[in-house]
Amino acid sequence: MSLSKEEIEKKRILVVGAGGIGCEVLKNILLIGFKHLEVIDLDVIDLSNLNRQFLFNKNHIGQPKSVIAAQVSKERYGPEAEIVSHHCEIQNNKFNIDYYKTFDVVINALDNLNARKHVNRMCVCANVPLIDGGTSGFIGQTTPIIPKETECYECQPKVPPKGYAVCTIRSNPSTAVHCVFWSKQLIQKLFGNADDGNYLNDFQFSSTTTRWKEVYDKVFTSDIKVLHQSEELWKLRKKPNIWTYEEIINCSDTSLLKDVKPFVKLYYNSFNILQQRYENNGPFEFEKDDDDMIDFITACTNIRCAIFNLQGISRFEVQEKAGNIIPAIPTTNSIISGLMIIEMMKVLSQKKENLRICYLAKKPLKNHLLTFEKTSQPNKQCYICGNEVSEFVCDLEVFTLKDIINQITERCSLINPTILKGDQLLYESGDDLEKEEIQMYEKVGKKKLIDLGFKDGETILFKDDIKTMTFILKEEDRKHDVINEEIKDSKKHL
Structure with a gap:
């Protein structure tokens, strides 16, 4: 079954994301x-968007992507089309289940894991097909999702963004990336809002006029x-270098x-610019396109690399x-967006048996850069699209209600969510609670599951405005439950 021109013109499509993939998707949809x-x-x-998000130019810098993408794509590719733009986060309450139900298909063009999970969940609950796509450098993937018929976005676990051990970043960096993350934490500590996770x-540090020197002497010398x-720390590698500010500045x-000296000067200049901004306007958040912030992080990164005998990196890499x-x-965005549109057309044409997950590789596999595989049935253990009743393995004597x-x-x-044990209300959350209610639920949350009568x-039962989910608590041998061991260990240090 193919779509007629009249049928195409009646279909309603939601595009979530107006970045690199989103711009390509909008163009393709309108051209069809x-x-x-x-x-x-x-x-x-x-500015950094302009090399790949072709609907935008320099005059558009600072304006909402959704608004400009809608305007420009309509002018170029679909003057007769009706395009509604929303400049807000996808988790906004106005985009509820009823809103999703007004569309024939949703296109996910996001680069944020939590946002993609949210759209997936809403589409499953609204029973609306979703086409998800993403790229990373030369690689990419397209996944068509038919609620309750194919695997959803969360049927298989997703790898979270890579993190680094705190002790490695602070005391024993082994790559320039560790030094970048350390420098980013430093700028947040010096000029940002308080953050318990820093x-x-x-x-x-004090707030004196020579604050730059006090910070330098502490973090790069003392x-x-x-x-x-520490002899133990440096058994397998060279000890860090100890240089004072004066030694570097006065070196021949x-x-x-001599290679460190320019970065020390850059540290001095960028620190004082940021300090002045901080004194005039108060704390500020890190911004990857702020030249002064990147100068500061570049300087700190390369000074720290030199101290720990690591190869420095360029400002661009920082x-x-x-x-x-x-x-x-x-090019990758263009290929993936094209594949997404192909799968979208299969969905709208009711050719579900032809749906394919598509992978774009950096290097050919059997002489092919593109690999295709059939969609799978939903994972029965998936919390989003699997059984309405799922198992939750835990140690009832260790887990608190708040843990679960x-x-x-x-x-x-x-x-x-609201949490119930049978007909008994255990816990509520939300902005509309009174102070006394919040305090009461915080007390309940600290109780262990076994003390709340769970066996x-x-x-x-968990319930929010969108979905109700039931979990069967399953006790497992504590020796084999890694999660329980982690919770036990963390509580020893509280």
Whole structure:
């Protein structure tokens, strides 16, 4: 079954994301002849977008991506189309289940794991087909999702963004990336809002006019002297270098320190610019396209690399790592967006038996860069599209109610859930609670599941505005339950 021109013009499509893939998708949809589109994106256009997001130019910098993408794509490719733009986050309450039900298909063009999970969940609940796609450098993937018929986005676990051990970043960096992350934490500590998760929260600095020197002496000299004294730490590698600010600044052009000197000067200049901004306007957040911030992180990164005998990196590489930037290549975006449209047309034409998951590789596999595989049936253990009743393995004597709330809320993308044990209300959350209610539920949340009367095989129910989910609590041998061991260990240090 193929779609007629009249049928195409009646279909309603939601495009989530107006970045590299989103721009290509909008163009393709309009060129086919679709007339009713909506596009959602929270971001604004910046200079770094222009090399691949072809709907934008320099005059658009600072304006909402969704608004400009809708305007420009309509002018170029679909003057008769009706395109509604929304400049806000996809988790906005106005995009509820009823909103999703107004569309024939949803296109996910996002680069954010949590947002993609959210759209997946909404489409499953609304029973609306979803076409998800993503790229990373030269590789990419397209996945068609038919609720309750194929695997959803969360049927298979997704690898979270890579993190690094705190001790490695602080005391024993082995790559330049570790130094970049350390420098990013430092800039947040010095000029940002308070953050309990900052690795350098124990650093204390004054607000004197020579604050730049106080910070330099601590992080690049006195702290290094302490690390230098640990024989155990440096058994397998060279000890860090100890250099004062004066030694580097006053070094001759023939000195081994000559390569570090420009970064020390850059540190001084960028620090004082940021300090002035901080004094005038208060704390600010890190921004990957802010030249002064990137100068500061570049300087700190390369000074620290030199101290720990590591190869330094360029300003561009620092910006890439500090901003967690995944290299985006226009050609890859174009290929993946084209594949997404092919799968979308299969869905709209009711050719579900022909649906394929498509992979784009960097290197040929059996002389092919593209690999295709059939879609699979939903994973019965999936929290989103599997059975309505799922098992949750835990140690009832270790897990508190709050432990299970945190894990299930994150896994299932629940928003302010209500928790029940049979008909008994155990826990509520949300902005409309009174102070006394919040305090009461916090107390309940700290209780262990066994103290709340839960036994092996009993059920616990989670409910928010969108979905109700039931979990069977299953006791497992503590020796084999890694999660329980981790929770036990963490509680020893509370």
